[in-house]
Amino acid sequence: MIIETEGLSKTFRRHDAVCHVSLSVPKGAVYALVGENGAGKTTTLRMLVNILTPDRGSARVLGVDSRRLARREFLRLGYVSENQTLPDRLTVAQYFQYLRSLYPNWDRPLEAELLARFALPHDRPLGKLSHGMRMKAMLAGALSFRPELLILDEPLSGLDPLVRDEVLEGLLHQAEDTTVLISSHELSEIEGAATHMAFMDRGRLLFEEPVETVRSRFREITATVGTDSGDIAGGLPASWLAADRSRNTFRCVETAFVSDADVLQKLILHVGAVGNVDVRPMTLREIAKSLMRAMRTERSQ
């Protein structure tokens, strides 16, 4: 594992920002850490890169305790955050000249390629770049030394679709041999690239799995039910999320899908007689959205 945490916890003024998070990121993975704003994703990533010190638990990053990350590890680790503070008065050229002298492993042709790909204006101060341009500059600065591990904290947040595609394309194009840990509350962009997914809510890690497993066990179920079917409020399987019945249509998200027959059996058992049953695979984005909605409903109850 290139990242491995055990019981990682952080408390801010009695508020458990991160609570007993144990996650494992395999080498070569594109690992998506998903959760709503305030779920604890940023705090977790900051602990991984030693910006914050965990109150309890531990994290090993690149084989080293995160609290002991030093120059040797940072030569192999890139970090980009949407709210990163850059030396705003430096021009793009000055910034990259500065970065170059920090990394013996800096790949200058790659830097040139990334700057050209992202169309970054060399002579413009970083502080005068648009949000999208800044993200591109940060990404180029994090990719140009070919890191083994790239940790991205909401890198696509606030970007317009075109820029988002450009950033993502640049990232995925260059990061073939790189393990990527990306936090996001919006997954559609990395749908095709993510190999693993973890979901956080209120500081806790609810699950982490390979994307294929996640995809295989989540299904959106729509069934036609009889008008005389009973109330669905109680006695539903724990694996069903967001169960909802309006008139003669029943909808839910099955989080432990095995087979269509199993779904049908459960529907008959818990909802009553059913007519047409539609069992549809879900995208990661849909899965994430339904999980977030379910957590929100749980909180409100």
Place this chain on the structure above:
Amino acid sequence: MSGNVRIIAAIIRKDLAVLWPLAAIVVLLPVLRSDVVLQNLRNENVLAATIGVSVLATMLLIVAVVHQDASASLRDDWLTRPIPRWTMVTAKLVFLAAVVCVPAMAINFVLALADGRSVGEAVMRATSVSHGTLGAILAVVAFAAVTSTLLEAVGALVALMIAALVAQAVPGYVLPEGMAILIAGGEWLSFAPAIYLPIVIAAPVLWLQYGRRRTVVARAIVAGACAVALVPVLTPPAAMFDVLRLLTPATEAGRTAGVALAPGCFPRVATETESGDISDNARRLWHDHQRASVGPHAIAFSTTVAPTGVPGGWKAMIGFAQAFFVDASGRLLHRLQGAHAVLGRPDGVDASVSATHFWLASRTAYEDAQRQSARLRLKYFVSLLEPTALGEIAVDGRRQYISGFGYCSTELDASAGPVSIDCFMRGRRPALVTARWSGETAARETMTRPDYTPAALELLSGAPYRLTLPRLRSGTAPRVTLTAYEARAHVERSVDAPGLLGGPSCSAAYTSTGNTNGEQP
């Protein structure tokens, strides 16, 4: 170039690229602050503005350069770059040394040479470290290290200034006496926490902040140091004097020396008018708040005291005095207001002969003291100084090194004004230096302001000092004798004066064993 040196160079280059306008101002400011320029700036407002801008720009640069790569931040780019944290600290300190210290040293060196100083003296002047400046720089570095934005740092500094102002407004803080301890040689003690605490805490704060990223603990240390630095402001001068005494082991002279009320026109009594106004003299002697505190019909009077039992050749400097009305059992009834004009000793007054202090008592206190058959108790804080070095310099304008006094020269004034002796000394300096025309008596000597700073705190620092002698009537080219003194004891002595206002006549000397005959104003 090794890895760390390359990184330091890169960080400095980056900081310079961003901060060069401010850095240029700071580099040039020592020129503006130099004696040569300041002496030509006749306008005091311009002078004050120059110094103000100089200090502000330097503080701003320190904060800005540290915040370029803030350690207290959770967002700064450098936090996840391959930069060892101590390399970052080193880069910032090297930058500050290169921009703030080295140019100042170089300019001081050049200006000293241009002013006719020898290379040796110019080197000494240039390499002297002002502890106050060093403390101020490190204080701002510490402030900047534990904050992540200019707003935070300025906010913290403003809060500190407000705290200092509030502290001075605390009831019980006695400004005239507070001033007295500053002027009477205890200045270093009053400012020591503010100067030396930043020097002491800078390394631990940087270690906690950069090495351990323990921002809360580092901030607590900075806040604690600020609180401690304010302690002298709240400490009564008598307690400060006690600290001075503790730091100076008493010698035999300290046990034998005393004070006695001196003969002469004593006491003098003045009475206020109904409206609370007092004479112009009194107005100059006491602060408004002192006069206000005693109300109308207050009584002003003076006491004169002379040291006794002081070994021959020694000096007794009266640091400050206090006066009280006490009852027969010695219980304190009322404390009198001392005049700042006398408590604050002007340069050149020889306390070995006598010292006069002026007091102000409210009518209520006076009448209450009368009813209780009280007496006047005077308390004096006396420093005893032993001569340690003797030197002589010809009044020929030539600069020369005199052992124990540093580099000295006399300034010949063609307009027959006073002759000034201008010296510069690095390292341990005498507590007091006196000057007199060779062959003249000590009665006509002048002296520097006493300074009882311990030698250990003067190691790397250097300071100029100047003495002025009235010109001799004869036109010969005379010589000036310099005497250096060191403090050997600080003692506290009390005298019970006869009567509430000092005594019945001007003809008798009253010592601490004198009687307590009263006198009506």
